[in-house]
Amino acid sequence: MFSRYRSSFNPYLFSYPNYSYNYDRRNNRGNNEVHRSPSTEEYHYGRARDTPRYWERDRAINNYRHRSRGGRSTGEETVTNERENERPATPPAPRPKPEPDDLMKVLNVKAVDLHISENTVKHKTDEYVCTKERSVDGKTLPADLVVRRGDTFKITLTFDRPYSNEKNDVTIKLTIGKHHAANRGTEVEFLVDETGNKSFKPDEWGALKLESSGNDVTIAIHVPVNCIVGEWNLHVRSHALGKTETGEAKTLVFNFEHERDIIVLFNPWKKGDGAHMEERVLLDEYVLNPSGCVYRGNAWTRGAKEWNFGQFEEDILQAALFLMRKGFKEDNSRAMADPVKVSRVLVKMVNSQDDNGVLVGNWSGNYADGTAPTAWAGSVKILRQYMSTGKPVQYGQCWVFSCVTTTLCRALGIPCRTVTNFASAHDTDGSNCIEKYFRLNGNALEKADVSWSGDSVWNFHVWNEVWLSRPDLEPRGHYDGWQVIDATPQETSEGVYTCGPCPLVALKAGECGVKFDTGFVFAEVNADEVHWELLPGGGTRRLKVDKKSIGKFISTKIPDGKPYKLSEAPPRYDLQPLSEIRRLDITDLYKYPEGSEEERKAVLRAHQTANHPVPGTYETESVVEHMEYHLRHSQEVLIGDNLPLEFTATNTGSAEREIMLASIRVASKAYTGETGRIFFEKKFSGEKIASGKTVSFKTVLTVADYLPNLMELAGLYIEATATVKQLGNEPPQSRIKTHDFRFRRPDLDVKGPQDGKARLGEPMQFVVSFTNPLPQALINCDISMESDAFEDIKDEHVPDVPAKAVFEKTFKLIPTRLKQHAVIFSFDCKTLKDIAGSATVTIEK
Structure with missing residues (x-):
């Protein structure tokens, strides 16, 4: 509109003070020469009074505007000279009376x-x-x-x-x-x-x-x-x-x-958005799926815990926006348009170490003043509690931090998935090596706790991947794609507890200088594990280098856009557990095949950029091995059953060997790698082994042995050692085999409608049950439910469950949303934690 009514007005005509004023005006000399505005220098020094004052200039501009509008012009240009009080010779014609419209x-x-x-x-x-x-x-x-x-x-x-x-x-x-x-x-x-x-x-x-x-x-x-x-x-x-x-x-x-x-x-469907994902079908999972699972356990006994992300539920989008603003200090700026910066801020805000974020981490086992991390089954209750109280929620561990991060990223439109790394290293000194120390106690080799090494290997660690473009890295486009972010507060990055985004392309190549935090994440998935023996004189001797133990079975849910547990029976169900059928192994995105030339080059490249590289002698030292050892046990043992253990030694040399002492020891173990005291030990007397022969040492860990000593995720550290008698000029050889083990816990059996269908707004019921596998009662029991299709029930206290008895409870619920949805129940008690189960129901009109 403005162009139609102001087309004859040139705003630059009266620019001040460095432009000329091209309206007619007589000069001071009394002739009709058109006045030309002086240059800037003349205006300030030479002919200041000949240049219009600012009020004269503004008045002229206003007059010009009025002349250029309809109803103000007479059709002839009227020249005014206010300094000489000149008037037009002919007065202007009267304005016509406007029409009512x-x-x-x-x-x-x-x-x-x-x-x-x-x-x-x-x-x-x-x-x-x-x-x-x-x-x-x-x-x-x-x-x-x-x-x-x-x-x-x-x-x-x-x-x-x-x-x-x-x-x-x-x-x-x-x-x-x-x-x-x-x-x-x-x-x-x-x-x-x-x-x-x-x-x-x-x-x-x-x-x-x-x-x-x-x-x-x-x-x-x-x-x-x-x-x-x-x-x-x-x-x-x-x-x-x-x-x-x-x-x-x-x-x-x-x-x-x-x-x-x-x-x-953010719009991952739109090319040009920093979160754009080319394969649109994957967005059904990584942006639009409100439920899924997180993998836990250890490399050999993996299990899935179902989770309600609930990014579409009431208050959740508002929580994501609030945390983003808070992370940027309420400074709404262009940084909030960059998904790289937004994702980095979000993981900082999920933990409470900085800016009073969402979750307080707690690995102590004492949760009396909060909720045990194992009791959560979804992100919605956590975020609602945080938004209603304004205080960090107690408590979380790595999988809880990760699942809440998935919720927030998906809510904002950033493609995100929860990822589990089994046998995950925590390198505290930036050496890209995990160093473990042992010492001889008599003829037995024992693990030594040393103050200078804080390295550990977690049974599993859970982080996130987000799909982003990385225009901040050169060459442009090379580092686009999946990026690791981690909200678990382990180490600081740029002074705050955050991690990533770190490109998987850089991780696989061992390019630890690429931001952000690539060196730390590389060690988690591809560090070498080095065992050292502490010698009596104060030195060390290398016992073993394990180049394949770190970073195994990196897992996430398959991207089908559906709940973890389908209403229909999945294929191969009779051949594999459901957790494996629904698992996508993405280890090859993080590293080349173990032992391959490309993988060793990546490790060497990472060592060259490490903060405190370990001396390269361990790469060249070689020890002649004449014995081969194996530690065997079943991987699927339900808590409440006995655990048989077997340690074998095979003589692979040409001469007879003698084992002076062998032992099997067991301690409780947290998933973070922290071990408790040794509560079980079985020693075996020496045996002579002929060339090519094998001896076996067996024992049984009973329920009475382990049940009083278990930590919350029912993990064990099993250690078998053997010391071989000196032969000729060879020194005595002491070797150790270690395994991480986890007892399987019972699952909740959740039964909904037989056909898996329900009507919107009509009551339906779920029957939840399981059998207590322990020879003792379960006390202080609570049950909770999470779903994006039903109103969440509040945590409900239920009666104690006697030893070997069946627990059963019926819930009547009214569905509020259409389509297929997961309903997740979680049972928690003092004696046995982390019991969960779900059903999937399709809600129709």
Whole structure:
């Protein structure tokens, strides 16, 4: 509109002070020579008075504007000279009396329809509960518009009269944050294009008029692909051109501020977005799937714990936006448009070490003042508790940190998955080696605790991967793809407890200088494990280098977009456990095959950039081995059953050998690698072994032996040692074999409808049961439920379960959402923790 009524006005005509003033004006000499404005230097020093004063210049500009508008010009240019008080020879013609329709009237915006249902389907945000009108705690909450950047959404404006292209214009203004400003990208304003054929560049805001009918005008607003993610405030400004009663033209502006913010998220479906993923089918899992699982256990006894991510549920998107703002110190800036920076901030905010984040980590086993990490089955209750209290939630461990991170990333539109690394190293000194120390106690080799080594190997460790572009790294595009982020507070990065994003491409190549935190993550998946014997004189002797023990079976759920437990029986169910059928092994994304030339080159490259590299002697030292040892036991033993153990020694040399002493020892072990005291030990007397022969040492670990000593995840550290008598000039050889073991716990059996279907809004029931496998009662028992299709039941205290007895409880629930959903139940008690189970139900109208 402004171009139609101001086409003859050149704003640069009166620029001050370095431009000429090209309006006619007689000079001081009394002739009719057109005055030329002096240069800047002349203005300040030579002819200052000949240059118009600022008020004279502004007055001339206003006069020029009035002359250029309709109703003010007589058709002839009128020259004025205020200094000489000159008047036009002929007075201007009187203004015609304006028609009633031309009189000045504001164009009022009466309402704005955000077309929430239509827009959210288009933007794949219709699953968010906040996009529907709903009742929460007795209050009716209106629907919010949630869109993804890089695309358009439409709104309809309703005015108090029909809209006129000739007399009206509309501008859209959007702001984000308390202290918004155009130069920070937090305030934008643009005119609605009325031509109907404008195309938008990917990185520009814009609006296009689509249609008008009566008092309604429908427009499409384009959100740039690099837009700041967050809650944008919408202003609509209507401009109406009219005339006063005296005929003077005037434009009136009406400002309408919408009461609800428009939420803008990342758009992994859109090319150009930093979170764009080319394989769109994977986004059904990594952005849109509200449930899944997390793998735990150890490399040989892996198990899946089901989890309700619940990124679409009430309060969860608001929690994600709040934590993002808090992580950036409420500084709404362009950094909040960068998924690399956003993901790094989110993992910082999931732990409570900095800025009072979501979760307090606790590995002590004492959770009396909070909730045990094993009792959680979803992220929703955790985030709701954090948002309602404003205090960090007690307690979490690595899988809880990871699953909450998955929820937050998916809520904001960043593709994310929970990943488990079995036999995960924690390298505390930056050497890319995990060093373990042992010493001889008589003829027995024992593990030695030394103060200078804080290295450990966790049975498993859980982190996240997010799919991102990395324009901050060169060469451009080379490091795009999956990136590791880790919210578990282990080590600081740039002064805060965060980790990543770290490109998997760099990890696989051993490029530990690539940011962020690549060296630390490389050691977790590909460090060498070196065993040293402490000698009586103070030195060390290398016992063993294990180049294959770290980083095994790196696992995540298969990306099918469905709940972990399907309602139909999966294929191969009779041949493999469900946890293996639903597991995707991604070890090859992290490293080359163990022992391959490429893998050794990557390790060597990592050692060259290590902070404290271990001397390379361990790579070249060689020890002639004449004995081969194996530690054997069943991998699937239900807690409450006995555990048989066997240690074998085979003479692979040509001469007879004698084992002076052999032993099997057992201690409880936390999944973090921390071991308790040795509570079981069986020693065996010496035996002579002929060349090529094998001897076997057997024992049985009974329930009475281990049950009083178990830690919460029922893990054991099993150690078998043998000392071979000196032969000739050879020194005595002491060797040790260690295994991590975990007892299997019972699963909750959850039975829903026989056909796996239910009706929306109609009551249905689930029967939850299991058999106590222990020879003692289960006391202080609680059960909880998580699902995105039902209202969560509160944690419910249930009676004690007698020894070997069956627990059973029925729950009546009303489904509130359509489609297929998982319902996850979790049972927790003082004696036996981490019992869970689920059912999948399809909800129809």
